[in-house]
Amino acid sequence: MKGHVRSNWSNAVLICRKCSKKLDGGFGPDGDERLAKALRRHLKLKKGRKAAAGIVEVNCLGICPKGAVTVVDGAHSRDWLLVRPGADPDDLARELHLAAEEEAPA
Template sequence: MKKARAQWRGAVLVCAKCSKKVDGGFGPKGRDRLAKALRREPGFGKGRKANMGVAEVKCLGICPKNAVVVIDTRRPDEWLVVPAGADVALLTERLG
């Protein structure tokens, strides 16, 4: 088995089903999915060289109305419900 190095200190899991239901709602113009908006923030990304990885996963089972479920893998006991249109910069500070 081979190994690949990654610089991730942790990962942020974003529910893809919630993101699809919200139909964007994040980013500067409010058209981006939450995962895409998070990847643009400094330190976040999807490549293995990012400090914090952002990955969209299938349904997490909560399915809130007009919001997206997010899990920080460093704190798996705290699931965040992020309402559509929330400030992504504040979310990145919280995920830090």
């Protein structure tokens, strides 16, 4: 049996939900948003498979850094990021390969 579901995701980014909860915000213009939400809003990404990229909160990834959030870039899964509160969203989008599609001509 073979099944497929198409998505519009150019990349998938996994963000640790537990790290995000422990920080209780830390991102967004007022520093009160969780990383996934702040990143989605900054890049004007919708939720679900119709979005241009997937930003998904997942369970603990086993790193559990103090004062940071563990993030996996699906395109470069061998190099995980530990993102500290207040990280620049544009830098982060570039590092996570989420920005290129935004700037590419349609």
